[in-house]
Every structure is written in structure tokens, then in C-alpha cells.
Amino acid sequence: MNVLVFAEVVENEIQEITYELVGKAKQLGDVTTLVVGNADVSNINSDVIQVDAGEPLPWHYKIVEKVFEKLKPSAILFGNTLTSIDIAAQFAAQLDLPMATMVTDISAKDDGFVATSLVYGGKVLVDLALKSPAVFVVNRGSFPAEEGKGSVGNVEKLSLEELGVSDGIEFVGYIKPEVEDVDISKMDIVVSVGRGIGDEANIELAEELAEVLGGVVAGSRPVIDSGWLPKTRQVGRSGKTVTGKLYLALGISGATEHVEGVKAKNVIAINIDRNAPIFRISRCGVVADVLELVPVLIEKIREAKG
Amino acid sequence: MKICAVLRVVPDLVEEIEIEETEIVPFAYIANERDEHAVEEALILKEKAGGSVDVLGVVDEDTASDVDEPLAMAYAKGADNLIKAILSRKTFRRYEVAKGLAEFLKDKGYDVIFTGIQAIDAFAGTLGGMLARCMNLPYIGGVVEVDVQNGTLVVKKELGGGLLGEYRVSTPAILGVVSAERPLKFVPFAKLKKAMKEANIDEVDIEVPEIEGIDVLRYYEPPKPEITLLEGDPEELAEKLVEVLKEVSVL
Numbered sequence: 001m002n003v004l005v006f007a008e009v010v011e012n013e014i015q016e017i018t019y020e021l022v023g024k025a026k027q028l029g030d031v032t033t034l035v036v037g038n039a040d041v042s043n044i045n046s047d048v049i050q051v052d053a054g055e056p057l058p059w060h061y062k063i064v065e066k067v068f069e070k071l072k073p074s075a076i077l078f079g080n081t082l083t084s085i086d087i088a089a090q091f092a093a094q095l096d097l098p099m100a101t102m103v104t105d106i107s108a109k110d111d112g113f114v115a116t117s118l119v120y121g122g123k124v125l126v127d128l129a130l131k132s133p134a135v136f137v138v139n140r141g142s143f144p145a146e147e148g149k150g151s152v153g154n155v156e157k158l159s160l161e162e163l164g165v166s167d168g169i170e171f172v173g174y175i176k177p178e179v180e181d182v183d184i185s186k187m188d189i190v191v192s193v194g195r196g197i198g199d200e201a202n203i204e205l206a207e208e209l210a211e212v213l214g215g216v217v218a219g220s221r222p223v224i225d226s227g228w229l230p231k232t233r234q235v236g237r238s239g240k241t242v243t244g245k246l247y248l249a250l251g252i253s254g255a256t257e258h259v260e261g262v263k264a265k266n267v268i269a270i271n272i273d274r275n276a277p278i279f280r281i282s283r284c285g286v287v288a289d290v291l292e293l294v295p296v297l298i299e300k301i302r303e304a305k306g
Numbered sequence: 307m308k309i310c311a312v313l314r315v316v317p318d319l320v321e322e323i324e325i326e327e328t329e330i331v332p333f334a335y336i337a338n339e340r341d342e343h344a345v346e347e348a349l350i351l352k353e354k355a356g357g358s359v360d361v362l363g364v365v366d367e368d369t370a371s372d373v374d375e376p377l378a379m380a381y382a383k384g385a386d387n388l389i390k391a392i393l394s395r396k397t398f399r400r401y402e403v404a405k406g407l408a409e410f411l412k413d414k415g416y417d418v419i420f421t422g423i424q425a426i427d428a429f430a431g432t433l434g435g436m437l438a439r440c441m442n443l444p445y446i447g448g449v450v451e452v453d454v455q456n457g458t459l460v461v462k463k464e465l466g467g468g469l470l471g472e473y474r475v476s477t478p479a480i481l482g483v484v485s486a487e488r489p490l491k492f493v494p495f496a497k498l499k500k501a502m503k504e505a506n507i508d509e510v511d512i513e514v515p516e517i518e519g520i521d522v523l524r525y526y527e528p529p530k531p532e533i534t535l536l537e538g539d540p541e542e543l544a545e546k547l548v549e550v551l552k553e554v555s556v557l
Binding site for chain 2 (some may be wrong): 010013051055056058059061081082083085086087088089092094095096097098099100101102114117118119120121122123124125126127130131134140143157166167169170171172173174175176177183191213219222224225226228231233234237238239240241244245254255265266268273274277279280282283284286287288292293296297299300301302305
């Protein structure tokens, strides 16, 4: 079967999730990767169709549609990212194709596919049967990237004129992140707060814990959306990825969008909900009320440090 | 500017949810958080550009009353008209919902329709993009800010890692909001109670078409974490955590 992968490109660079998708797609069939823009495609381990159309835009579902007509793939894989989801949903609706989102696994079965999606904030898995051709929006980190990397096969270059597509959305430009007070992605110890911190006043508690540990405070989306911490402190898909020695998660449930940004060597999570998905990526999990435990923990750390 | 915001309800994950093989049975429903941000951004755009905001609560028969309070909340914050769209049947497929809603929305003359970018129960599509194709309108998701310049929308979209993109979009358009440009406005309980009494909610039945191609085989719980969870009194837990912090060379 033919499988089409839509490459994730940001600022003219192929993103790691593209290789994850290509690796999985190769298990399903013959792969072509569609790359919008002029990024270096030499490491993509498949054939490539490269379309000279600047950065990927929401209306580029029209490009995918043209390539779909040309290749007739049975499966079309997109990354679950803020760019690709816009394109995937419109492409699927335009062609009336079945679509699975938040996908963590795909297998071919009979004339179609079975996909597994992680939903309800990471608390539920659902197996779906999809008829072919089908669209899959795959969570980051679901498949290893190694098999998708290698030497590129045949590269076909096309222009928008050749494809005959255009639209009224205009890309003005990128807006880079604000200059940060602290770059949490470079810090070794990050104490991160989620909804379980309860109130803005309790952020002080997390700051005190970060101080005794020699780290900094970060947060999940609800805390940033509430304005309790600046945007530069957000961990997750929309924010930063933490890669240091310790990520101490206080009252964070661990939704998929959040854990995508947690690549620290050690994760310790404190949460009142013993079913919180954050425990699945933790080295150590504590079922407790953050507000009761953290003040005692601060004291014990001070004692230990003498 | 005539603005619409879509508001859905989803299971409240703070409460228990029962996972049965054929369905999810929540203890309670709450407003979809991203839709709350869509309503907020709609109200912000009204402040900037003038006009009116209609909030369209989307429910099925089982959840019809669960959207009343979130709709009243929107009213208390400044929404002009409240509509409850009751879908003819429960469906997990966003494309079916989009088709049904498009039929209702197509002749309403909205300049901008806001939706939340995603809902926690959206495993078969996302509403905004699909609605855009059903209505043949431009769509941008991941929206965090909207302005109007010379009659054109200027939209900021999240691209991940703190990076934003800026786009110009002509109206009418559909925008999928990830978070509003300011925190959700707080509504005191007394004001919400007053809005619950005063707000008039129009009801409309939406016929949802059945479209083949995708079926749920089963729902189930993800595997339990491989670690042993620590439980006990705070004193004891804090001591154990100090030991773990020593093990990982933080102390």
C-alpha cells in the first residue's frame, strides 16, 4: 500500500516528529513524504515530494489533496502539532475521509486500519476501526525516529502553479518568543506547577521549594493561561521542553500536550489523583495534596542540607 | 462585526469517569476549556471591533442541561445572544457535528466563528477545520490573539516552543482558539446566579448526518504506571522524597 506522510516543518527545518511518522509509515507500506517549503530533505528515509510554497499554512490542505489524487495513498499521516492539525482536519473533511486524532498506534487490518488514540487528558485509550483511505494525526513520541532517518529516495519538486492551488490566508511572519528572564529549557532543576496548586498565592510555595533545590519554577498551560506565571515559563507542546536533571511536577495531571515537553532525566510527580497520567512518565510518584506535602518537604530538604 | 463562539461540554476529569468497553460514563460535565477561551476571545474581539457575540452551546439530549451554566457565564461576561444547539444523536465524529452545524450556521451572516482548538474527547477530527470545509471558509487554529486592521483579521497563532506566526485572514472566517489573549474573566457567583435567571437561551435542533468510515472498537484504561506510588502522611512522604532527591544527586 502507498502511505503519505505530511512533514512537519518549522522555520524551514524538518522536525523530529516527521522521522517518527516516516518510520511508522514504512511498517505499513511504500512511503512518500510531502514537504512544504525548501527545507533540507536529505535525511528523510523515503521518497519525497517537495512543494515550493513557503512555510506550511492552514490552507495547504489543498496541496495534500493534489498529492493525494496523484499517489492514491491508503493512509495519510500527520503529526499532532499546531501546524499539521489545521491541515489534516481540513483535508479529511474536504475529501470525506475518516480521521483519527491523538493517535499512539496504527496497524493495517483487513481492508482498513485499527488506530489507538489517547484521549480524555491521557486517562482513556480508544481503539478505532477505520476504512481505507484514512487520515491519522499522531502524537509526538509514539514511534522511534531512527527508522525514518536515512538517505532520501527520489525527490520530486513541484510549485504551487503546477499544482494549481491558492488561497486568501497570508503569512506575515514569525514572532520569536520574548526574551526570557530564565530559559527553563536550559535549567537542571525545574519545579513545575499545575492546576493542583489551587491558587495564585500558592505559587510562592513552589518558588520556595525551587529555591531550596537550586532550581526555577515553571508551569502547565492552565497556570500560564490564568496569568499566574509568564508565558516563558510554560512547559509542553506550546511552550518549552525541559531536559535537565529533575522535573518536579506539583499538581500536574500530565495531559499529552504537557508531557511532550518533559524530557528531564528524572521526573518526580506529586498529585492527589492516583490515576493522573503524569505518573506514567515518573521515576517517583507521590499521591498527596501538594499544599500539605510541600511545606513539610521544604523543611526536610533544609534539614538534609544542614 | 457579527461574532459567534461555539461552546461544548466535556466530561469533568477532576471527577471519576467510568470506562466501559462501549462508552465513557462521566460523573459530571463541564465546559470544554478551549471553548471557554474561544468565548473569551470572541468577547475581546467585540471590545476591539464592536458588534455582537452569539454563543452557540453544542450538546446532545443527554447533556442538554449541562451547558446552561456555561452559557449563562458567557452572558454574564457580555455575550449578547445564547443559542443551544441540540444534536439529533450522540456522535464522537467531529465531521458529522460539523456538517450538522454548517447547515444551521450557513445563512446567519457571521463574520467570525470561534471554536476551541480541540476538546479532550476529540479522537475523530477537530471541529474548527472541519466546519470551515463544510462552510467553505478559511480556517486558522492555534489562535492566541485576534485584531482587525482595515477590515481584515490579523491573527497570531502558536507554532510550538514559544514561537508564534502572524497571519492576515479575510472575513468571514473560522478561528480555532488555543488560549485567549487575557486570562478568563472571573464572574462572581452572585452575578452568575443573576445571569442564570435573566439569560434567555434559544433552542434549536440540529440534524446530524450518519457518515460511515470509522467505528469505536473499545474504550479501555491505559496500562498502570510501572512505579510504586508512595502514600502516607506528609512527614513520612517528605522523608522518602528527600531520599529520592539524594539518589538522583539533586541533594
